[in-house]
Amino acid sequence: MSEFLIRNADIADLDDLSTRTRDILIADGRFKKIAERIELDECPGASVIDAHNMLALPGFTDCHSHVYQTFIKGPLDDLVITDWLVRLFKFEESMSDEDYYYATLLSCLSAMRFGTTTINEMGGYEHLDATLKAFEDAGIRTTFGISTTDVPENEVTPIISVDEAIRRSEEVYKKTHGRNNGLMRASVAPAGLPAVSGEMAKALKAWANERGLIYHTHLGEGKMETERVAREYGLNGEAEALEYLGILDEKTLLAHSIWLSDHELDIIARTKAIPVHCPNTNMKISDGIPKIAQMLQRGIPVAMGCDGEASSATKDMIREGKAGSYLQKAITLDPTVMDAGTTFKMMSINGARALGYEDLGAIKEGYQADLVLVNMEDDLSLTDRDHRIGNLLYAGTGHAVDTVFVAGSLKVRNKKIQNFDEGYIIRKCNDMIHELNVRTGYVKED
Ligand SMILES: [Zn+2]
Known part of the structure; x- marks a missing residue:
């Protein structure tokens, strides 16, 4: 495996928003050494990367995702949720193995281009082999489970x-x-x-527990659906129902977690289950606003996710973090909540811990080398070397990311995806998306 000596990176301290300039040696997929100066004699085979003026952050963890939706973000814009769901299933049915392969690849590559090194995917069972092959080819760290349902929400729910x-x-x-x-x-x-x-919930939880696996689910996303579940269980909310079923613990990830009572926030804090905040989806398809500030106040280590692009339209975690931070500041009338350091932790170490990694999500010796470098001096909007971390979150986007490593493997360099012909991927996917739009009847043939 290749070794890399990264010179003079400004490593972000997410507790006090300071930076410290260090050399970083990456070997065997890990941060082998971090010091003020590392001589090339110590690692004669290493490739040297000059990171002068570059902010170094741990790789981002997108903890709730449906990557294949990257092919169907346009046709699902601006729809009410019932129409959105029907159209989503129609597109899913119309997609081939090749569509799933390229949609997954495209989404993973754009996520990595924006600094994401881990995706927690809720995928589909159809086209499984093509999907898994694309995750493998992209080389992104992945936790993968399939969405399963056995209660029909409408006439097209697959049971x-x-x-x-x-x-x-x-x-x-x-x-x-x-x-x-x-x-x-x-x-x-x-x-x-x-x-x-x-x-089904109990059976899958028991099965996952036997293998030490994560239980990843949606929670309290739609107001009406949440109220229906509460009525059916004779309880006050969906989180209460999950607790009643014995699902909530530190290996349970709860995407959205919007329609929760304060009592349910206490349940989540006590059981150590992890909510995943997906603000762009919550806003774009009008789900509502989760009580993230109150969760953080209770010490709940909330993670973040971009969700599927049919609902969020983006795989850019920096935009996701910014949206979440702004939304909480606005809803609570408190500008101190979800400060930049807290938000970047939600985007990295909180996600890594939620997915069960003890050696991921921070730039520390011995940790797995998932790393983001951002050149802070080639972007007009990021200028101010004393406030880099806040500027990146509030004034930047994922486009500012220059270099990305996943497990010590170089994935993005000089803002370009490595190992793939970006131009070819874009042309190929443009053609495939157009054919899919025509095939489903939502766009007329040329
Ligand atoms: Zn979702």
């Missing part, structure tokens, strides 16, 4: 039995867990209680 959900989870586990030199891990990912029976 399977509990036994079939377990069988599919077994297959995903065999095909995913440990793949790509351990970069890929399996999870279970039942869609959420509005579309999942208590029996």
Whole structure:
């Protein structure tokens, strides 16, 4: 495996927003040494990267994702949720193995281009092999589970039995867990209680526990659906129902977590389950605003996610973090909440811990080398070397990211994806997306 000696990087301290200039040696996929000066004699085979004026941050963890949706972000713009869901299923049905492969690849590459090094994916079972191959080819760190449902929310919800959900989870586990030199891990990912029976939720949780896997689900995303679940369980909310079913613990990730009572926030804090904040989706499809500030106040280590691009339209974690921070400041009338350091931690170490990594999410000796470098002196909007971390979050976007490593492997350099012909991928995907739009009847043939 290649070694890299990164010279004079300004490593971000997310506690006090200061930086310290250090050399970083990456070897065997890890931060082998971090010091004021590392001589090339110590690592004669290393490639040297000059990181003068570059801010170094841990790689971002996108903790709630549906990557194949990158092919269907346009046709789902500005729709009410019922129409949005029907159209989503129509597009999913119309996509081929090749569509899934290239959609997954495109989304992973754009996520990495913007500094994301880990994706927690709630994927589909159809086209599984093509999807997993694309994650492997992209080389991004991945936790992968399939969305399962057994309660019809509408006439197009795909329903399977509990036994079939377990069988599919077994297959995903065999095909995913440990793949790509351990970069890929399996999870279970039942869609959420509005579309999942208590029996399926409990069976998948028990199955995941036997293997030490993450349970990844939606929680409290739609107001009406949340109220329906509460009524069905005779409880006050969806998180109460998950607690009743025994689902909530530190291995459970709860995407959105919007429609929760203060009592349910206490339940989440006590059980150590992890909410995943996806603000762009929450705003764009009018889900509502989660109580992130109150969660943080209770010490809940909230993670962040870009969700699917059919609802968020972006895989840019910096934009996601900024949106979340602004939204919480506005809703609480408190500008101190989700400060830049807290937000970057939600985008990195909180996500890594949520996914079960003890050696990921920070730039520390011995940790896995998932790293982002941002050149702070080639962008007019980022100018001010005394306030780099805040400026990157509030004034920047993922386009500012210059260099990205995943497990010590160089993925982005000089703002270009490595190992792929970006121009070819863009042309190919443009053509495929256009054909898909025509095939589904939402765009007329040329
Ligand atoms: Zn989702």
